[in-house]
Amino acid sequence: xxxxxxxxxxxxxxxxxxxxxxxxxxxxxxxxxxxxxxxxxxxxxxxxxxxxxxxxxxxxxxxxxxxxxxxxxxxxxxxxxxxxxxxxxxxxxxxxxxxxxxxxxxxxxxxxxxxxxxxxxxxxxxxxxxxxxxxxxxxxxxxxxxxxxxxxxxxxxxxxxxxxxxxxxxxxxxxxxxxxxxxxxxxxxxxxxxxxxxxxxxxxxxxxxxxxxxxxxxxxxxxxxxxxxxxxxxxxxxxxxxxxxxxxxxxxxxxxxxxx
Numbered sequence: 001x002x003x004x005x006x007x008x009x010x011x012x013x014x015x016x017x018x019x020x021x022x023x024x025x026x027x028x029x030x031x032x033x034x035x036x037x038x039x040x041x042x043x044x045x046x047x048x049x050x051x052x053x054x055x056x057x058x059x060x061x062x063x064x065x066x067x068x069x070x071x072x073x074x075x076x077x078x079x080x081x082x083x084x085x086x087x088x089x090x091x092x093x094x095x096x097x098x099x100x101x102x103x104x105x106x107x108x109x110x111x112x113x114x115x116x117x118x119x120x121x122x123x124x125x126x127x128x129x130x131x132x133x134x135x136x137x138x139x140x141x142x143x144x145x146x147x148x149x150x151x152x153x154x155x156x157x158x159x160x161x162x163x164x165x166x167x168x169x170x171x172x173x174x175x176x177x178x179x180x181x182x183x184x185x186x187x188x189x190x191x192x193x194x195x196x197x198x199x200x201x202x203x204x205x206x207x208x209x210x211x212x213x214x215x216x217x218x219x220x221x222x223x224x225x226x227x228x229x230x231x232x233x234x235x236x237x238x239x240x241x242x243x244x245x246x247x248x249x250x251x252x253x254x255x256x257x258x259x260x
Contacts, residue, residue, distance in 0.1 A: 038122075063101065068084055070092075072229075074259070093239065095224070100256055119160060124167070130255070143221045148179070150209070151164075167255060168225040172225075183216055202236075202237075206237065211245045217247045226255075229257040232252075
């Protein structure tokens with residue numbers, strides 16, 4: 001099972017380390033782990049906010065308008081202004097809007113997998129920086145609360161961290177006081193969504209979330225944060241639970257979105 005080493009504790013908000021040690025760890029890291037591209041592994045000329053070489057960065061596809069005004073599905077530029085997509089016209093969601101920064105494809109998809117399943121935290125700042133670059137162009141309304149999509153306690157113990165919470169803290173540092181990590185709870189154990197499609201994904205997560213303190217979400221504007229929007233089943237079930245506890249509105253933000 002993955003465990004954070006001490007040099008990760010301060011960075012990801014687990015515990016504090018003594019003042020002065022930060023410079024030591026950064027200097028040691030430069031020597032022991034020279035900067036390299038997260039995508040191809042090529043050496044980089046110094047540390048940078050986004051650790052991709054120019055070639056790999058060119059393969060990162062940002063999701064921009066025009067898009068569906070609800071689910072955020074991107075349209076071709078020829079489609080004109082943003083409008084509802086066919087799916088949203090027929091099947092309304094429980095959230096107000098969903099947006100994602102980049103398309104779920106290499107090199108971003110590989111970095112997410114290394115982070116999520118391998119516990120490799122060194123790519124998180126790059127993933128956060130990509131999200132922040134998107135948010136500068138397409139800012140979201142400030143919420144009352146930020147809720148990371150929760151993991152069931154059994155999966156949290158196995159993985160050692162909740163990737164949605166780590167991303168939430170890194171992408172939205174200015175709103176860190178609004179993060180309520182334990183308010184939304186995944187109280188039913190379900191099989192991983194990977195490999196499931198459509199109806200199977202929706203059925204897998206149905207009624208698996210609950211709000212621990214309903215009064216805390218009542219009449220609140222909530223920003224729900226996760227790593228990847230695939231079919232939207234998980235975030236929609238979370239939004240359904242929040243709406244059922246009288247949240248004013250739920251906006252979804254994910255780092256990446258899978259597009260067929």
